[in-house]
Amino acid sequence: MQDQNYALEGSLAEQGDVSRVLRNTYGLLAITLAFSGLVAFVAQQMNVRYPNIFVVLIGFYGLFFLTAKLRNSSWGLLSTFALTGFMGYTLGPILNRYLGMANGGEVIGTAMAMTALVFFGLSAYVLTTRKDMSFLAGFIIAGFFVLIGAMVAGIFFNIPGLQLAISAGFVLFASASILFQTSAIIHGGERNYIMATISLYVSIYNLFVSLLQLVGAFSGDD
Template identity: 80%
Template structure:
């Protein structure tokens, strides 16, 4: 009897912890997306120059690892907003590039709508079915190195259709990451809402930019 009560109490505690992490993650994610969007809008309005590849790489990974190191303190929140604000800044010049197209506004709004649809659809699927997506870990690891290699090749060689393939690959990769991260939260694999937030944010960012590139290519006359 006591063992049954203990098991029930342990299960309830675990469910409360999952609910807390989910609530904090989606709350922080909403705030960081809003902040990132504001920074992107300001950068777009000021016609800010597009930072170089190395600047983006160093800035992103530097702030990402700093956030991971500070994830258990209040400074982790500061670093989270610094990271998402920086990524929002990099988005401003990208938006200006697409908005300068004849149908740029339609491309941007379509990419934004599709990003929201994919994110909410995948999240809802995992949250309602509670399916364990841990089996995607191998695919995500392999996908990361394949995409990294493709990006490096694209920097030095002009291969026809490679950029299109990279964008399509990032759409699949980001979708898998959203499924995996959401599943990790509800199944106990992720208990730090700051890390869960930045993982989902990066997936959403990559998904949006990749869809922008795909729609931009297919809508180009």
């Protein structure tokens, strides 16, 4: 009987941890998305130029690993806003590019709506079914290296349709990452809400930018 009580208490404690991580993750995610959107708007209004690709890579990976290192301290929150703010800054010039098109506003709105639909749909699926998506780990790792290889090939070779294929690949990659990360939270694989937040944020960012390129291409403006 005592063992059953301990098991029940352990289960309730675990459910409490999951609820806390979910609440903190989605709360911080909402704030960082709003902050990133504000920075993107300011960058778009100021008509800033897109940073050099090496600046983007160093800035992103540098801030990402810094956040991972500081994830258990209050400095991790500051680093999280630095990362998401930087990504918002890079989004400003991208938005300006599409706003310069005839139906750019419609393209951006469609990509934004599709991003929200995919994110909330995938999150709701995992949260309601509580399926374990850990089997996607191999696909995500393989997909990462395939996409990196395709991007490198795109730099050196002019392959028709490669950019669209990469964008489509990033949509699948980001969707799998959302499923995997959400599942990791509810099944105990992720207990740090800062890491969960930046993982979901990066997936949403990649999803939006990729859908933006696909929608723009199929609308005849890209």
